[in-house]
Amino acid sequence: MNGFVIVGTDTDAGKTTFSLLFLTAFADQFDYWKPVETGDPDSLRVRRLVPGVTVHEPLARFHDPVAPSLAARREGKTMPGVAEIVAAIPTTSKPLLIETFGGPLSPLMDDVLQIELIRAFNRPVVLVTSSAVGAVGRTLATVKAIGAFGVQPVAIVLLGPPDPFAVEQIEKHTGGGSVICLQAPDGEWTEDVLARVTAEERGELSRISEALDKTFSAGVAKNTPHPVHFVNHPLPQGQRVFSSPSPLAGEGGSRSEPGEGLAFNTSSKGYEPLELIKRDRSTIWHPYTSLADPNDPLPVIAADREFLHLADGRTLIDAVSSWWTILHGHRHPPLMDALTTAANTLDHVLFAGVTHPPAIELAELLLASAPWAGGRVFFSDNGSTAVEVALKMAYQFWCHRGESDRTLFVGFENGYHGDTFGAMAVGRDPLFFGTFEPLLFRAIQVPVSAVCLEVALSTHPGQVAAVILEPLVQGASGMQMHTPAELRAIFEVAKRHNVLFIADEVMTGCRTGQRWAHQHADITPDLICSAKTLTGGILPLAATLASPEIVAEFQTLDRAKTFFHGHSFTANPLACAVAVRNWRLLAGDHWRTDTTRIEAFWQTHLAPLRDRTGVKDVRIRGTIAAIELNVSGGYLAEIGPRIRQLAISRGVLLRPLGSVVYTMPPLCTSEESLHLIVQTMIDSINLLPT
Numbered sequence: 001m002n003g004f005v006i007v008g009t010d011t012d013a014g015k016t017t018f019s020l021l022f023l024t025a026f027a028d029q030f031d032y033w034k035p036v037e038t039g040d041p042d043s044l045r046v047r048r049l050v051p052g053v054t055v056h057e058p059l060a061r062f063h064d065p066v067a068p069s070l071a072a073r074r075e076g077k078t079m080p081g082v083a084e085i086v087a088a089i090p091t092t093s094k095p096l097l098i099e100t101f102g103g104p105l106s107p108l109m110d111d112v113l114q115i116e117l118i119r120a121f122n123r124p125v126v127l128v129t130s131s132a133v134g135a136v137g138r139t140l141a142t143v144k145a146i147g148a149f150g151v152q153p154v155a156i157v158l159l160g161p162p163d164p165f166a167v168e169q170i171e172k173h174t175g176g177g178s179v180i181c182l183q184a185p186d187g188e189w190t191e192d193v194l195a196r197v198t199a200e201e202r203g204e205l206s207r208i209s210e211a212l213d214k215t216f217s218a219g220v221a222k223n224t225p226h227p228v229h230f231v232n233h234p235l236p237q238g239q240r241v242f243s244s245p246s247p248l249a250g251e252g253g254s255r256s257e258p259g260e261g262l263a264f265n266t267s268s269k270g271y272e273p274l275e276l277i278k279r280d281r282s283t284i285w286h287p288y289t290s291l292a293d294p295n296d297p298l299p300v301i302a303a304d305r306e307f308l309h310l311a312d313g314r315t316l317i318d319a320v321s322s323w324w325t326i327l328h329g330h331r332h333p334p335l336m337d338a339l340t341t342a343a344n345t346l347d348h349v350l351f352a353g354v355t356h357p358p359a360i361e362l363a364e365l366l367l368a369s370a371p372w373a374g375g376r377v378f379f380s381d382n383g384s385t386a387v388e389v390a391l392k393m394a395y396q397f398w399c400h401r402g403e404s405d406r407t408l409f410v411g412f413e414n415g416y417h418g419d420t421f422g423a424m425a426v427g428r429d430p431l432f433f434g435t436f437e438p439l440l441f442r443a444i445q446v447p448v449s450a451v452c453l454e455v456a457l458s459t460h461p462g463q464v465a466a467v468i469l470e471p472l473v474q475g476a477s478g479m480q481m482h483t484p485a486e487l488r489a490i491f492e493v494a495k496r497h498n499v500l501f502i503a504d505e506v507m508t509g510c511r512t513g514q515r516w517a518h519q520h521a522d523i524t525p526d527l528i529c530s531a532k533t534l535t536g537g538i539l540p541l542a543a544t545l546a547s548p549e550i551v552a553e554f555q556t557l558d559r560a561k562t563f564f565h566g567h568s569f570t571a572n573p574l575a576c577a578v579a580v581r582n583w584r585l586l587a588g589d590h591w592r593t594d595t596t597r598i599e600a601f602w603q604t605h606l607a608p609l610r611d612r613t614g615v616k617d618v619r620i621r622g623t624i625a626a627i628e629l630n631v632s633g634g635y636l637a638e639i640g641p642r643i644r645q646l647a648i649s650r651g652v653l654l655r656p657l658g659s660v661v662y663t664m665p666p667l668c669t670s671e672e673s674l675h676l677i678v679q680t681m682i683d684s685i686n687l688l689p690t
């Protein structure tokens, strides 16, 4: 076990009292750490009263006995953020007892609640409250509130005179389990008093220790917090019930029924689901959605890890990472921390003739991952514009070289590069973009094959500016995949014909087990487009990486040769700061481990479906998995919307690409959620007519 976290229902719940009792009972087994202290330091008290325990220095200590963020502000200091505190967890040989401060919903920083930190600790939680009047309501409210963030206590401790009624009620409403009463010592606190009370309460204290041991041996020790579960019940208007399997509930946990337990009244925040939908439908035009679509949009009011929480109380697993953007998980604490930290000093600034540290650092990080030295990064704000920039740079490059006749681009069948005009021209999907055909510039599409590219380039010598390809996985057309060897062969044909190669990594970036999919083929594209996961999906940002050869053609004082392109929000500082943190995270191995874990899961559970009747193909690469069903209709296959509805009813958000049902979940997705996604995909095959 690597320890646990003590959380109080509120500021004076008795967290330190509990720490003292527990540490006195198990002095040789735990270390103690309170990361942030205000007022009289609890760590000094613990050191004095339980001298056998190693007490680690807090990361921050503030004088005023008020909320840490306020105390920090009063002293003109900065309150450490979630990532900073998590990074400061002391390395110990014994399990660590971490004591939090205030209540779980008290502010950590101006915009961050302490529950975010508790969640980020990723350790079992012991919830402490006073047994004084109101214990039941206080405890259940806290259990429900932290449950909404995916945190469940392994034990609940009532400090004070025993209250069997409170224990009975709390057990009843949380599903039973480790609800424990501990007498708190009265009067002067000394080592002797603590020793006496601890001896009297040893039985109860041991129950807590057993509950923790059980949690660890049950595998929760990896400390993935329990997911908030989908409740497929109608709820009273204006209320949502968060329900989670509780470790207090024994095997399988318990689920709240509507009207039972605590409901969060959301109407005060304006979250009436029907009202939201009505207002949406009379004002908003949604992407890739008919204005006459009979299906209402899903009103999402909160998101965390792989979950989307809806205004009507349901929780869905975001199995498509919100259009392939979310990389680690929704509101990934280090990224949110980077955002709030950056927002303390900057908002948006123009990027022409101006620069800022987040953009500089991000450019350095991106170029360090590029296949050449000495390139440059051009920022924009979405995948389509990253592509648009690449196409324009490619053509202007040839113009600077005196080859302005290279007005042709080569894309590939099933390619998709975005919805702006240049991106449409090279994607050229007849269903999506056929209407605009008369307005699109010259581009041809060839099958994903080196031989076909060879024919095309031989047929148009000196006319082609660039070839553009989504390396390894063509996403929007249904996760069509090719091998690294095929990618390499295509690249070599382009180079043999002296044509630029654009790797559109907008979707594939960080999804295939390498930062860039083209790395699998060991090739050196001239231009690399990145967006979606660049910021971990938290904020819109895009980058086009240009090779030194391209850059050299623009290194001129001739102002007519400027690359005349730029968007108002180019290199938005907040987005860059988040992207920097994301790319620093990618320097570790965590994300590769998760990619391997998820890919192995797909291989075990989805690959065997290849032999199922009705299945045309199963394709897997990294965290991406797709099942192509044997039905006609392509993107408009009638089964697509039916699968989506089925999935929603199972608590999973899928967006089939016509006859292709695919998933690409965030890296944090738990084993339990992966199972649900797989089961839902299998069930979707069963929708096929027999």
Ligand SMILES: Cc1ncc(COP(=O)(O)O)c(C=O)c1O
Pocket: 382, 383, 384, 385, 387, 416, 417, 418, 419, 470, 475, 476, 504, 505, 506, 507, 508, 531, 532
């Ligand atoms: C490969 C690829 N390129 C470009 C884009 C366009 O990105 P955006 O939707 O951010 O404009 C997408 C979007 O899905 C994509 O998959």
